[in-house]
Amino acid sequence: MPVPEIGTPAPDFTLRGVLLGDDGSVDRQDYSLSAHRGAPVVLAFYPGDESAVCTKQLCSYASDLDRFRDFGANVWGVNFSDLDSHEHFARKRDLRFPLLADTDRSVVRAYGIQMPGLGLKRSVFVIDADGIVRWKHVARIGLTYQDTETITKELAALTRR
Template sequence: MPKPPEVGTQAPDFTLPGLLLTDDSADRREYRLADVKGDGPLVLVFYPGDDTAVCTKQLCSYTSDLDRFKDLGATVWGISPQDLDSHERFARKHRLAFPLLADTDRSVAKAYGIAVPGLGLRRSVFILDGDGTVRWKHVALAGLTFQHSDTLAEQLAALKS
């Protein structure tokens, strides 16, 4: 199994189905990492499961601070192994305001070296610059806690300077 990409290296490219809630509709489409190159920083949030305690707290926290990330020029994508129907229920229930991508075969988790056979994936965050280079990462061992918005904002601010 591959190891997580090192800081300073290109992030593995991928295309995944995803959805974004807008008002009362769910916009479903393909999300391609290659399509956002040149657009500014991207925060990839790998989380183990929709509507679980820690994941809910984490993604709700990031939604609450989404304007802060946008002010730093960043986009946020959440990625987990559940399908789009599960993502839509989760997003509607908690009013999540960034795209949730479905890595149902865990191919992207495997490419990022965070898949755990039989268990899913390790809770992880990768911050990519506009060229798709990994500038910061955190891969949790147990996944019982998550990186708070303050930490992510500090890392995004450091990219601007």
């Protein structure tokens, strides 16, 4: 599948995910993109739990979670790891946003970011409240990531539409 174009509907999906609570509990539930209409969603596809760049990326988003919430946006991390791996990663790094398990790689394929034999391309998609792709960044080489400042500028632009 090709990468979704700006202005087109984001591919819908439902994945199991983990969410670390303020009390240290972990909630495992289904997350469906279509069920979150009415609020923007930042989909952060990252290659692996506990890898150096991924840890830095997701920890930076967790530290800046209030900035995303200022725009009413939900942040979801997505990769191939299973729920146990995500739970360990969330607890160790105090990540307080959902980490979704795309273990069969169906969502990565739907978003056109699969790298055969290597996994996935580090990617961020900003999906508006109506489920439309409004911004994307798909890395050729995932050694860097899009920072909060860049993403929140795109979220701010949604409010001006």
